[in-house]
Amino acid sequence: MSKNKTGNREQRIITDLLRLAGIAINGTNPWDIIVHDNRVYPALLHEGSLGLGESYMAGWWDCEQPDQLIARLIKADLENQVKTSVKFQIRMLLSKIINFQNRRRALEVGKVHYDIDPNLYRCMLDSEMNYSCGYWKNASTLEEAQRAKLELSCLKLKLEPGMKVLDIGCGFGAFAKHAAKYHKVKVVGITISEQQATWARKNCEGNSVEIRFQDYRDVAEHFDRIVSIGMFEHVGKKNYQEYMATVFRNLVDDGLFLLHTIGTNSKDGVDPWVTKYIFPNSALPMAQEIPNACAGHFVIEDWHNLGYDYVKTLSAWYKNFIRYWNSLGKTHDERFYRMWTYYLSVFMGGFQARQLEVWQVVLSKNHQVRDYVPVR
Secondary structure, three states: OHHHHHHHHHHHHHHHHHHOOOOEOOOOOOOOEEEOOOOOHHHHHHHHHHHHHHHHOOEEEEEHHHHHHHHHHHHHHHHHHHOEEEEEEOOOOOOOOOOOOOOHHHOOOHHHHHHHOOOHHHHHHHHHOOOOOOOOOOOOOOOHHHHHHHHHHHHOOOOOOOOOOEEOOOOOHHHHHHHHHHOOOEEEEEEOOOOHHHHHHHOOOOOOOEEEEEEHHHOOOEEEEEEEOOOHHHHOOHHHHHHHHHHHHHEEEEEEEEEEEEEEOOOOOOOOOHHOOOOOOOOEOOOHHHHHHHHOOOEEEEEEHHHHHHOOOOOOOHHHHHHHHHOOOOOOOOOHHHHHHHHHHHHHHHHHHHOOEEEEEEEEEOOOOOOOOOOO
16 A cells, blocks of 8 residues: 555545544644644554644644643543554553652652743742642632642641651642641651752751652651552552551651642553653552452541632642743743643543542541531
8 A cells, every 4th residue: 555545545534533523634623633744644644642642742733722632532531542652552551560759750750840930930830939720619710729739638647746747748838838827737748859859958948847859659657647649649559558558657646648639530540642742650540449459457537528629729730831831941841831731631521521529538547536526
């Protein structure tokens, strides 16, 4: 078969598949794909979601609202009708026997995603640099939503002055600062990103906060409360039980643990494009994996789904990134711009399609806490 005939065949297949999701090639809807280079068709057919993202980064196609495109693709389950990258298939098989989130590999996400231009996060996030879902119940701005999330988390933990709190994956220090400043507790924050540790120390100056560059598996001391906001996504399925055992070991008997994490209804919990370009070695948990990992250690006191709040949060980040691109573009090229906007769009689409959720789960040690009243 000639190269031209092969190309036409690939174009027909992709066009027909996209039509199942209500997506047209060069159409007028905001979720339609505008093709600039016909190499996009074999990329989509043979590489699936990896090819979709890489071809967008290469400028082979555009879309007015990529998040709506992604949501429609997910709802139509088209990913399972095209080939997945052979490299990704091999990686998924290896992940069943190799721990991609061991101590050495766990550091990769810090270097790739967090140890980059701090101006990017300063421009995109709120003033306290919260890099997780806000709480929009009574909020109208990103600042309000992030403050509300921090306070909601503190209330769920039932913090009292003088308590010692461990913040696993403390990010840029927003929770540690808020909890120490407004609830008069002592916080130890740990992160595997050297840049985050440096920023968090500066952000938390003047408060009873200690920031450490440390793996969670190396913590060995007692805390009245433990919190983890937006870090469990990097733990890895092979490490869930060890993670919960580590929290259990470091938590006092009548303590509380708040786990804030993105979750998914996809059994793999891994997207090949996101894994390659955004969050190396990441894997999102399925709902049943959390209680399975807790068995023998914790009782689930409360499970709160904030999934739609992340659509608003990501939208605010996207708008901030676009707004400040003129200054960010001095140190980042067009390919980075397309990669980052696509990353935010992919997650927006995932939450819109309800493939992704955000869970805040409150856990206590077996039979040690009584009459816990959920907070909303």
